[in-house]
Amino acid sequence: MWDIADSPAQRPLYIALVESLEKAIENGDVLPGDRLPTHRDLAKKIGVTVTTITRAYAEAEKRCLVTAVVGKGTFVAGGAPVPPAPGGNAGDLPIEMGVASPMYREEPDITPVVERVMKKNDMTTLTRFHSPQGLPEHREVGAGWIGRAGIKASADTVLISAGPQHSMTSVFHAVFEAGDRIAVEQLTSPVFKSYARRTGLILEGIPLDGEGMIPEKLEEACKSGVIRGLYTSGSLQLPGHEEASAKRRHALARIIKQYDLVLVEDDSFNFLDTRKNRTLSSLAPHNSIYIASVSAAFYAGLRIAFIHAPSRYYSRISQGIADTIWMVSPLCAAIACECIASGLGDRIIRNKSRELTKRTHVFKQKLQEYETTCATNSMFAWLKLPEYWTGSGFEHAAEKSGVRVFAAEKFAVGPIVPPNSVRLVMTGPPDFPTFKKAIDILVTVLKRESGYVNLLL
Missing domain, CATH: 3.40.640.10 (Type I PLP-dependent aspartate aminotransferase-like (Major domain))
Known part of the structure; x- marks a missing residue:
């Protein structure tokens, strides 16, 4: 349960609940994919009517903070990703396959x-x-x-x-x-x-x-x-x-x-x-x-x-x-x-297309035993996860192991059950060797059912 003690007293209670949830999401106290208490359980816990909780959850869904899934419950929605600050120590950061990134090395000196x-x-x-x-x-x-x-x-x-x-x-x-x-x-x-x-x-x-x-x-x-x-x-x-x-x-x-x-x-x-x-x-x-x-x-x-x-x-x-x-x-x-x-722009695009073709071949080869979607000339690929992984769980484990990917929950709108998949940005890793390393890490994580090992070390 997130803390609502610091919500402004003059605000309607259901709005205060939503604002406190938003702050908890921003602070990382609750994470995308977390299941929230039922309307009745939360109302009983904080001493308000079920109607108040219903209004709060409806407002939270309107603000895209949560996703209600019929028969499943209410879950924290995936928010917009914040890219890592450029110029940091690359050795301390996971390999980027979450945020859409260009292949800078295919661009000549400007x-x-x-x-x-x-x-x-x-x-x-x-x-x-x-x-x-x-x-x-x-x-x-x-x-x-x-x-x-x-x-x-x-x-x-x-x-x-x-x-x-x-x-x-x-x-x-x-x-x-x-x-x-x-x-x-x-x-x-x-x-x-x-x-x-x-x-x-x-x-x-x-x-x-x-x-x-x-x-x-x-x-x-x-x-x-x-x-x-x-x-x-x-x-x-x-x-x-x-x-x-x-x-x-x-x-x-x-x-x-x-x-x-x-x-x-x-x-x-x-x-x-x-x-x-x-x-x-x-x-x-x-x-x-x-x-x-x-x-x-x-x-x-x-x-x-x-x-x-x-x-x-x-x-x-x-x-x-x-x-x-x-x-x-x-x-x-x-x-x-x-x-x-x-014509320089077209030459850069051709270079990136050739590099992407190489990456797509490796992606399909190394993940051939899994269900994937990787359309021709697309910067993005999707990986369907084994049943023992959830999207948010795999996203967390992959990042801890050295590769950032995004679970389908981040993209979901409205009361749906998102596909049990993660999205990969094929152009994210800076070069081909780093891309292959990232895919190898993901394959290793896929074969585990829990926990993580930092495979960048």
Whole structure:
């Protein structure tokens, strides 16, 4: 039981309970996957009515703090991961396969690019204030980058943001309000779950099948309540799922248009997938806001992403950028655009694709006796665990043994039983030998039923 003694007395008791639970989660006093007491048991323990506990648990679920599973109970939900601070002692940190990370060693020294930008541009212009949406020439390059996914974009439909997280903040700040209901896959980005909790958005988890979100279930949600928007970050991040078929995408697009949903499609981590006409946005352009990150593909520290939006949302998103940072650094945008225009960006992506192919081969080979999902050219893989492991238990044991992975509980939305799986970021380890070492550690942990050994030593 978490401590509620320090909750403000003037707050309603059910709110005080929720706030104390939130603090306990932040402090690590309760962990993702922990089962909370039943309504009746907790009410009896602290001397309140069952109704108070019911209201508290409902509010906690609204804030994405807990997940209620029918017939199972109420569990602490997986929160958004906090990446380790860069620049620390790598020897003291687990090998990173939890937080989405680029393969930095596949990126050449950026100095020649910066030198070209300095020669080709007026540096005074690049260090002055400009409009929030970015310079026209940079937006034109962004339109070409977005067009790779089969989306018709132009400089007039593109805005420049400071990476995918800032894109999310600018878009949702501008287009939605606290209390709006947003449809998402029942397994969605932990970062977006955290954002929704902080801003008061209500997430409506839509059931999944082998192709991702089920259209009939989305339509049921639209009929049963007011759904304002749909957020998706791509089915390649989901366990047991491959790319949705054209039939599935058309079915979802029909519902989006019929109910006039605002589609926010964050395609940032699918840059290795070069197929066109694979996005929902291309099928519902009037309803779609599409995010394509450069930072996810190369030179992450530049913090550049492109947002494509129809005219009815464009000015509001521009204001959202202005409200947060006024504008993205034109200098960083110029460097990113030079990488794209010169072909360097494509060379880096090809290098990363080759490295990822090697890693995928090793992953499948070493884990061939287990059930895995690892789509072609996806940064993410999923590992289904043996029955004697839980997702949160394996996550904890793996980290203690030297590798950070994320259990499916972190991605779960609403009253579902998450798959007994963990997600691995294939691009996380800095080089191929470290990747192989990480997989060997995970195989060793898989074969144990409890406890851990620090296998990095």
